[in-house]
Amino acid sequence: MSSSTPVRLAPPALWALILPAIVWLLSACSALPEAPALRGTGDLGVVIERADGRVKIIDTSAHAVLATVDGLGDLSHASVVFSRDARYAFVFGRDGGLTKVDLLQAKIVARVIQAGNAIGGSISHDGRIVVAQNYAPGGVKAFDANTLELLAEVPAITADGTRSKVVGLADLSGKRFIYSLFEAGEIWITDFSDPRNPQTERFVGGKQPYDALVTPDGRHYIAGLFGEDGLAMLDLWNPDQGSRKILAGYGKGEAPLPVYKMPHLRGWSVAAGRAYLPAIGRHEVLVVDTDDWQEVGRIPVRSQPVFVMARPDGREIWVNFAFPENGWVQVIDTVSGKVTHTLQPGRGILHMEFLSKGQEVWMSSRDDNKVVIFDTATKQQIGGFDAASPSGIFFTTRAARTGF
Secondary structure (H helix, E strand, O other), X not given: OOOOOOOOOOOHHHHHHHHHHHHHHHHHHHHOOOOOOOOOOOOEEEEEEOOOOEEEEEEOOOOEXXXXXXXXXXXXXXXXXXXXXXXXXEEEOOOOEEEEEEOOOOEEEEEEEOOOEEEEEEEOOOOOEEEEEEEEOOOEEEEEOOOOOXXXXXXXXXXXXXXXXXXXXXEOOOOEEEEEEOOOOEEEEEXXXXXXXXXXXXXXXXXXXXXXXXXXXXXXXEEEEOOOOOEEEEEOOOHHHOEEXXXXXXXXXXXXXXXXXXXXXXXXXXXXXXXXXXXXXXXXXEEEEOOOOEEEEEEEOOOOEEXXXXXXXXXXXXXXXXXXXXXXXXXXXOOOOEEEEEEOOOOOEEEEEEOOOOOEEEEEEHHHOEEEEEEOOOOEEEEEEEOOOEEEEEEHHHHHOOOO
């Protein structure tokens, strides 16, 4: 014997009230915007389109352009740093513009005009402070990385009243930043631990430092000198010892050559205990032993080197050149110390960027309006895309590197 409970249906009058509500809910749900696909930021990057004041957001895994963001002002000589989570790009324009771009939403989230003429910037190790270095009026300015609120300004004015352009800005441990003063010939370290009350240490540098870098281990700061032979180096583990000159005799007694473009020391390389540096105005790459910082060799190359960049495993050095040879790239084998490949990737190669494991190198071909992608093993082009007068290429893997 079995029993069952009869099902009682709602009376027609109640259904007349319920059904319209169900239909409204269903239609409202269907009208909601589709949630964006989840994705990481580790394989993203930015390409500067200098002529149009915009950036392309790129997917390095897919060799694809994801979006274009306009309205960034004068991007000649623009540079980029990234937030610690690699979601935001901070773009430093030549017109003094500092722009924060959301790479996932492809939009500008903050922008300030902080100087009349700027030349790049850096971000603190904790990702909370962004610092811009300026030509005019000189000095550096620190901003809150979240809002771009101005926190502090450090004018580049020496005791005798000399006002200087600032170059070679790089991040150090803590909230410290190091930079060089072109006219004053000094190296300064400013500590922003108290962001609104920064403290600065000053060191003698050399005559007219034009660019500088921090070595990958964070120990040495090296400034290239335009006004004299050699480089100025400060040991950051022992700053009380002051800076010292390295490679002081380079170029001595040799006929000076015209300089078509100043090399970028930020694009130099350390591989297998040796540093590879571009020689100013010469068709050579300098090889320096990083134990004693003495020159151990010179490698002849096609023309005046601009970027001298190591593949991440250190086995190869890729070199591009100043005008009129800026359509060429040469590859140096670090074991033999010789050029092994000479390539013509395109016209006006301005910048190169390796994937973090070195299997690809991306190059901006300004005069072809393209970015070209090469396989570093085969030295063959494997991809590329159109871009308007591209210059700098910056991958988000820089977020984890000191000095980038």
